[in-house]
Amino acid sequence: xxxxxxxxxxxxxxxxxxxxxxxxxxxxxxxxxxxxxxxxxxxxxxxxxxxxxxxxxxxxxxxxxxxxxxxxxxxxxxxxxxxxxxxxxxxxxxxxxxxxxxxxxxxxxxxxxxxxxxxxxxxxxxxxxxxxxxxxxxxxxxxxxxxxxxxxxxxxxxxxxxxxxxxxxxxxxxxxxxxxxxxxxxxxxxxxxxxxxxxxxxxxxxxxxxxxxxx
Numbered sequence: 399x400x401x402x403x404x405x406x407x408x409x410x411x412x413x414x415x416x417x418x419x420x421x422x423x424x425x426x427x428x429x430x431x432x433x434x435x436x437x438x439x440x441x442x443x444x445x446x447x448x449x450x451x452x453x454x455x456x457x458x459x460x461x462x463x464x465x466x467x468x469x470x471x472x473x474x475x476x477x478x479x480x481x482x483x484x485x486x487x488x489x490x491x492x493x494x495x496x497x498x499x500x501x502x503x504x505x506x507x508x509x510x511x512x513x514x515x516x517x518x519x520x521x522x523x524x525x526x527x528x529x530x531x532x533x534x535x536x537x538x539x540x541x542x543x544x545x546x547x548x549x550x551x552x553x554x555x556x557x558x559x560x561x562x563x564x565x566x567x568x569x570x571x572x573x574x575x576x577x578x579x580x581x582x583x584x585x586x587x588x589x590x591x592x593x594x595x596x597x598x599x600x601x602x603x604x605x606x607x608x609x610x611x612x613x
Contacts, residue, residue, distance in 0.1 A: 563601060
């Protein structure tokens, strides 16, 4: 061979390599298999891809309260009651009684005042008063008592109310599915999900709602 180059040994190329070399025309700009090489002027054509459906986005509607925050509010209320002059010598107290909260004093007016203090502390801890179910003052011996509980979870009846609002007033195509004591809202449009949240925030439900688990 000229220039001392060794002739190509077909045995070292293999059948596929030989076939490729045979398809390359000397003096042409074709690449392997006769295809023109990719250049800035002739980029490789974009391959067609089948369109894929967009996955739904979603969030959950829940009604939950952090027990620790309730406990913090109760302790702050108890501290204020112990220090205020208008609660001296009236048997005023607030404490847990099992799963309920017990407030007591020697007059109906004072036990209601204890409830007011507790509600103020709950609000400061970011807890909606819609989660607080407080009973009426009850006379027991010489004391008035108020029992209160913290409500969590969305009942089936309330879940239907929320779902109906979304169905009747929300954007079309938004789905609301009841899952136990929660609801899952889904849509292909994130804007529609935000519109649902704004819609529900404007409703006067008698129970607390939070939006969690964005996906």
